[in-house]
Amino acid sequence: MEQPACGAMHPRAGVPIHYSTHGTNRHERVGGNRVASYILRRLIATIPVMLLVATGVFLLLKLTPGDPAGILLGPDASEERRLELREELGLNDSIIEQYVTWLGNAAKGDLGDSIFLNQSVTSSLVERAEPTLMLTFFSTLVALVVGLPLGIYAARKRGSWFDAGAMAIAIVGISMPTFWLGLNLILIFAVKLRMLPVAGYASLSDGLWESLRYIILPAVTLGVAQAALLARMTRSMMLEVLSSDYVRTARAKGVGEYRVVMAHAFRNALMPILNVVGLTIAALLGGAVVTEQIFNIPGIGRLLIQAVGRRDVPLVQGTVLVIATVYVVVNLVVDILAAALDPRIRRG
């Protein structure tokens, strides 16, 4: 029997043996230690990454013209008052002085205060976390519920009308600009049919249904493009796996088609799909700027884009730092999940 591309086969049912993870032995304990040390190494490696990100953003913002004092004081403010406020806010200190102060405070966990919002950066971010998490969760749910079955079934029915139709729809889904889709969904479901709110956000504390009413349209807006991407990705991976030797062997042994597709092919196609989903989630947690803006969701993305427009440097710095951390952590989680799924990774 030909060795399968993704690992040894179970001798009886053609199941790749790397899914048998129960039971412990010395080999797995060593593997576990390796994973722990790998996680630790990855976490340590994030420090210079974040330092670089923070420095880059700080310099970029400082080199970009724009005065937060002028924006805060409004159009009728006198030049004298603007200059006074710049002094009060420490904006006249040298760039190095400002950077060192910020870095020193950040190292102590203090991200400073937003110039415009008159509250700490940490509070601003904490307030925005729930809307962004909700949007991420539900748009990913839309993507998974729509994208995965579509991709799997299209692969299973390769060359059929369903396959061609599903992939054509997927191309449209990927190509459709988010703002265009969002505005049209608002027009149809909120303005014309009055089924859902135009925009805004209701917290979970206002009740699950109330919260869902507000999140449905933005989640669909974001989820459509992800679902389309996922459908194409899943189809492509499934086609590759379905043509592999161990699937043919499983079929030859009389394993049912459903089990062949779901237990053998899909699980092996999962790894790259997991990577795509992980990266998408990381990007969404960093804020879906356009969607949050169109649907007036007070999330991280809207916070960041407004802070850039207002040249609110401490807020931009803090937000970017948190987004960078989210990226690193999500990537790490994806890698750990990958290790759990693939013994070659787990065993180093």
Next chain:
Amino acid sequence: MHTSGSSRSLILPRKMNRRSALKGAAALGAAAGAGLPFSRLTFPAAAQEELAEGGVLKIAIVGEPPAVLDSQFSTATVTNNLSQQVFEGLFTFDAAFNPQPMLVEDYEMSDDGLTYTFKLRSGIQFHDGSEMVAEDVVASLNRWGEINGRGKLVYGRMASIEATDPQTVTMTFNEPTGVLLSFLARAEAFVMPAAIAEAAGTDQLGEDQFIGTGPFRFVEHQVDQYLKVARFDDYTPRDEEPDGMSGRRIAYVDEIDFIPVPDESVRANGVIAGEYHFGDPLPPDFYDMIESDPSLTPIVVKPYYWYAPVFNKQQGLFTDQNMRKAVQLAFSQSEALKAGFGRDELIRADPSVCGEETAWYSTAGADAYDQPDPEQAQALLQEAGYNGETIRWITTHEYAYNFKIADFVKQQLEGIGMTVELVVSDWATVVQNRSDPEAYEIFLTGFSQYAHPATQPFNDAAWPGFWESEAKDQAISDMMAASDDESLKSAIDAYTETLWEEMPLVKVGDNFVLRAHRNEMKGFDNFPDWFFWNVGLE
């Protein structure tokens, strides 16, 4: 040429009482009947209609207000408008932009015009239950004089301010300051408890410091989500009929939720779909849709803003007055206005610094407005020795009108042989660069049409554009001092003539903002600075 647009009083009578206020309201009613240019003028409605009490008003606003409710700290329009729901000052404006008493019961000005004595209304409560006294007024105005541009101007002329007794405030000036009441009528000159004013100093007020005397009290603020105010049950309204922002104020609704909605299409869709009762400002593209919807009332806000390319007069080509005049003659201002804003309902070609709805309207010396003369412009260029040097016009796509007008005028200037480069960036960059005289020759921005002309930011020689002029300074000084209608009118005419003679900027024209409210919202008075007392829900 017509030089003054209004027969209304420029200066409030020296001594104001209820009878004169009522007379003013009656005169206003007559003016409204005669067709004052407010669109769907609604201000008498509150007086005539019985409004129901209760309900929650939902108001979509342009975005998160800088400094939230502290309009002494930030001059942003949205902050100003929110602030006046909660805070009140000694005076406020009537529908013709004349100052009228608010927290003042009565006042007197000395014969030499140097001393003002303000008798405060008694029994006025702050939202924390304490009673407003003269010390609160003094402390609040001291903060205003320290951190606010207009406050600084007043305090620069002031010898002393004191609480002569718990109900009396006396201000003494080094020189006549007739403009005082107009400045005190602005929302930013609000009164708060003395302890709060002193504790805040030059810092922004914190949310626990939003304690005013207004018909609504501050309840809660969730950044980027909402700002809630609720009816202040112990509010004591004035007796006079409502007139603009003056007169009787009654909070009919239980609560108002101000919701920041930065995307203007979402604001408009939200009003159409019934999620917000009122939205401001709305995109002009929605005008027809709103007008054809029987459940909505479109509102065109007159006066609002006017727009002008401003020249860098500190260095470079436009230090020469002939160059500035050449630009003005090179293009049609009304066509540039149309190019920038489109709809006829939302624009007005007019040369005055203040709208014709105000008492400060003047077109003195503005004969050249909208009279393009390319040949004369070319002659002026020649006289100035212009030799094809590049003119850098800093502009932005962030506000569509800004780029559209710049692009239109660029083509006209090129038509008379000028070389113009549009330097496009985001608005924050334009704001930064316009303060740097090395960075540009022209930028374009907007100015309030209903602000006292002495308070226009471009009057300040340190403000971008850097207009230094003895004639201008003299005219402003005269405006600040004027304590009767005639001298104020004469000073405003002199100021306007100087503006057209020295041409620090070229007024393109007026643009009016579009708002809309749902028809279940009753009693709304169309005033540039919106307010929601005397407004009820059906």
